[in-house]
Amino acid sequence: MIGFPLQAVQMGSFRLEWPVVLAPMAGYTGGAFRSLCLEQGCGAVVTEMVSAQGLIRHHARTKHYLDRFGDEQPIGAQIYGSDPGAMAAAAAMVAERNEFVFLDINAGCPMPKIRNRGDGAGLMRDPARLFEIVRQVCGAVGGKMPVTVKTRIGWSADTINVMETTAGVEEAGAAAIFLHGRVASVRHSGPVNWPLLAEVKRARRIPVLGNGGIQTATDVFHMIRETGVDGAMIGRAALGNPWLFHDIRELAAGRSSSVPSVEEVRGMIFTHLDRELAMMARRGSRQLRLGAELTACLVMRPHLVRYLRGFRGFGVLARTLEERVDAATLRQRIDAVLATGRRCEPPSDKAS
Numbered sequence: 598m599i600g601f602p603l604q605a606v607q608m609g610s611f612r613l614e615w616p617v618v619l620a621p622m623a624g625y626t627g628g629a630f631r632s633l634c635l636e637q638g639c640g641a642v643v644t645e646m647v648s649a650q651g652l653i654r655h656h657a658r659t660k661h662y663l664d665r666f667g668d669e670q671p672i673g674a675q676i677y678g679s680d681p682g683a684m685a686a687a688a689a690m691v692a693e694r695n696e697f698v699f700l701d702i703n704a705g706c707p708m709p710k711i712r713n714r715g716d717g718a719g720l721m722r723d724p725a726r727l728f729e730i731v732r733q734v735c736g737a738v739g740g741k742m743p744v745t746v747k748t749r750i751g752w753s754a755d756t757i758n759v760m761e762t763t764a765g766v767e768e769a770g771a772a773a774i775f776l777h778g779r780v781a782s783v784r785h786s787g788p789v790n791w792p793l794l795a796e797v798k799r800a801r802r803i804p805v806l807g808n809g810g811i812q813t814a815t816d817v818f819h820m821i822r823e824t825g826v827d828g829a830m831i832g833r834a835a836l837g838n839p840w841l842f843h844d845i846r847e848l849a850a851g852r853s854s855s856v857p858s859v860e861e862v863r864g865m866i867f868t869h870l871d872r873e874l875a876m877m878a879r880r881g882s883r884q885l886r887l888g889a890e891l892t893a894c895l896v897m898r899p900h901l902v903r904y905l906r907g908f909r910g911f912g913v914l915a916r917t918l919e920e921r922v923d924a925a926t927l928r929q930r931i932d933a934v935l936a937t938g939r940r941c942e943p944p945s946d947k948a949s
C-alpha cells in the first residue's frame with residue numbers, strides 16, 4: 598500500500614500540522630523518548646497521564662510528569678481524575694505554565710486502580726460526569742488552549758456507548774477526540790473496531806484521531822483511508838522504534854523506508870540514555886530514592902528490551918536487566934549486545 602500526503606488538523610486554536618501523534622504511555626513516554634519521536638517526524642506528543650489530585654496538592658513527583666525535555670514542541674498535557682472541580686483546578690495549573698498546546702482528558706485508562714475510582718475508563722460509565730468535567734475544564738483554561746478527550750469505544754462489548762460519549766464531549770466544548778478503537782475490558786489487546794471509528798468520524802464536527810493497533814507506517818494510511826479519521830495516534834509500535842515516525846513521512850512522500858543500521862540503533866539508544874540522565878539530574882537526588890543515574894538506567898530498561906529485541910545477544914542483557922547498574926556499565930552491556938548482530942530485521946514497510 599502506498600502512502601499519501603496527510604492534511605493538517607485544526608484542534609480549536611491549535612493547528613496540528615502533521616496529524617500523527619505519539620500516544621501517552623505511562624512509564625514510557627517521558628520527555629527523553631518523546632523528544633526522540635518528535636525529531637523523527639512525529640506531529641505532536643502528549644505527557645504521560647498526570648493525576649489532577651496530585652497536581653492540586655502540589656505533589657512534587659506528580660509535577661515532574663509535566664517536565665519536558667528542552668523545548669519539546671508541540672506537546673499536550675494529559676490529566677486524569679473524576680472530580681470536575683479538581684480537574685478544572687489542575688487544568689488551570691497546567692494552562693498557567695504556558696508550555697502545552699492542548700490539554701487532554703484521560704477517559705480511557707483501564708487499569709483497575711484508576712478505573713475503579715471512576716477515573717480514566719471509569720468516566721465512560723458515567724457520561725454525565727465526563728461531560729461536566731469537559732465543561733469545567735474548558736471554562737478553567739479560559740480559551741488558553743484547546744481541550745481534547747482521549748477515550749475508547751466503550752467499557753465492554755455489551756456497553757459500547759462511544760456515539761453518546763463523543764457527542765457529549767463535543768457539545769461540552771472538546772476540540773478533538775483521540776479514539777482508541779477497543780473497549781476498556783480488553784485493555785490493550787484484540788482487534789480494533791475500524792467501522793466504529795468511521796461512524797464516530799462521520800458523526801462528529803470536531804477532529805477524530807484514530808488509535809489502536811497500528812504496527813507499521815503502512816497501517817497509518819490504511820486506517821485513515823478505511824475510516825476517514827483525521828489522523829492517527831500511535832502507542833506501542835513506537836517503543837524501541839522512534840524511526841516509525843520518519844517512515845510515515847517517507848511513505849507519505851512516496852518513498853520507502855529503510856531499516857536503521859546498527860550504528861543508528863546505537864546512536865538512538867545512547868542519546869535516549871543521555872536524555873534520561875539529564876532529565877533525572879534536573880529532578881535532583883532528593884526526589885529520587887536511588888539517585889539520578891540509577892533511576893535513569895532503570896527507566897531505560899523497558900525501552901532497551903524493545904530497541905534490542907532483534908539482536909542475537911539480547912538474552913544475555915535481558916537476564917542482567919534486573920540488576921542496578923550505573924550508566925557506564927549499561928553502555929558496555931548495550932555495546933556487547935549490538936556487537937552480536939541482528940537475528941531478524943525489525944518490521945518495516947520497505948518491501949510493501
Ligand SMILES: Cc1cc2nc3c(=O)[nH]c(=O)nc-3n(C[C@H](O)[C@H](O)[C@H](O)COP(=O)(O)O)c2cc1C
Pocket residue numbers: 620621622623624625644645646675703705706747777785808809810811830831832833834
Ligand atoms: C504501558 C502503557 C501505558 C499507557 N499509558 C497511558 C496513559 O498514560 N494515558 C493514556 O491515555 N493512555 C495510555 N495508554 C494507552 C495508549 O495511549 C494507547 O491508547 C494504547 O496503547 C493503544 O494504542 P497502540 O495499540 O498503538 O499501543 C497506555 C498504554 C500502555 C501499553
